[in-house]
Amino acid sequence: MLNLLAYDNYLTEIELQGYSVIHQAIDERLISDLMADCYRINPHFTLAGIGRLNNLQVDDSIRKDKTYWFDGTSQAQVAYQAIMENIKTTLNRTFFIGLFDYECHYAKYTSGDFYKKHVDAFKGRSNRVITSVLYLNTPAQGGELVIYKHKSKEIEIIIKPTAGTLVLFESERFVHEVLPAINKRYSIAGWFRKNASISGIIDPPR
Ligand SMILES: O=C(O)CCC(=O)C(=O)O
Numbered sequence: 001m002l003n004l005l006a007y008d009n010y011l012t013e014i015e016l017q018g019y020s021v022i023h024q025a026i027d028e029r030l031i032s033d034l035m036a037d038c039y040r041i042n043p044h045f046t047l048a049g050i051g052r053l054n055n056l057q058v059d060d061s062i063r064k065d066k067t068y069w070f071d072g073t074s075q076a077q078v079a080y081q082a083i084m085e086n087i088k089t090t091l092n093r094t095f096f097i098g099l100f101d102y103e104c105h106y107a108k109y110t111s112g113d114f115y116k117k118h119v120d121a122f123k124g125r126s127n128r129v130i131t132s133v134l135y136l137n138t139p140a141q142g143g144e145l146v147i148y149k150h151k152s153k154e155i156e157i158i159i160k161p162t163a164g165t166l167v168l169f170e171s172e173r174f175v176h177e178v179l180p181a182i183n184k185r186y187s188i189a190g191w192f193r194k195n196a197s198i199s200g201i202i203d204p205p206r
């Protein structure tokens with residue numbers, strides 16, 4: 001299912017630069033099934049929250065996208081999660097990072113929606129280790145993912161959302177943002193996680 005050529009490269013890239021952009025990572029058929037799943041659950045997308053310790057807040061000055069957490073109610077979700085489980089096993093075997101879990105949600109950005117600069121995990125405060133983003137469609141314009149260099153305001157890379165492209169990056173290391181969408185933009189954002197609780201601090205709330 002995962003593009004074999006890319007499969008060899010992505011571990012080296014994560015090792016060397018902390019992220020990897022894998023084009024055509026996922027079978028086109030599965031991408032269209034996941035897209036169809038988004039249309040199916042379309043009315044149930046809700047405004048995403050910003051995690052602040054135990055307090056879930058919806059702050060639409062930071063992010064405007066709508067999300068839907070996977071609930072395993074479609075074949076497509078189950079198939080995607082199986083692929084991510086395989087990647088999790090490979091990451092564990094390669095980096096000995098003890099990932100034990102993967103969670104993800106669909107995200108929908110409509111015209112004008114954005115997600116301002118943020119990190120997905122704060123050092124020692126979270127168990128999100130690796131972030132994954134899979135794009136389900138190819139908007140003609142807008143909605144680029146901008147990843148900044150570690151501890152710098154300089155841009156590391158700008159990624160144009162493209163159906164089938166999978167981005168993996170270290171959750172604590174990279175500040176990133178989603179530029180305002182122009183066309184509708186569908187994706188799956190997910191996190192490979194370590195154990196569920198670190199010194200009594202639970203996961204950032206969904
Ligand atoms: O959709 C993207 O390109 C990134 C989304 C993101 O940063 C997030 O959901 O935390």
Ligand SMILES: [Fe+2]
Binds near residue numbers: 118119120
């Ligand atoms: Fe993020």
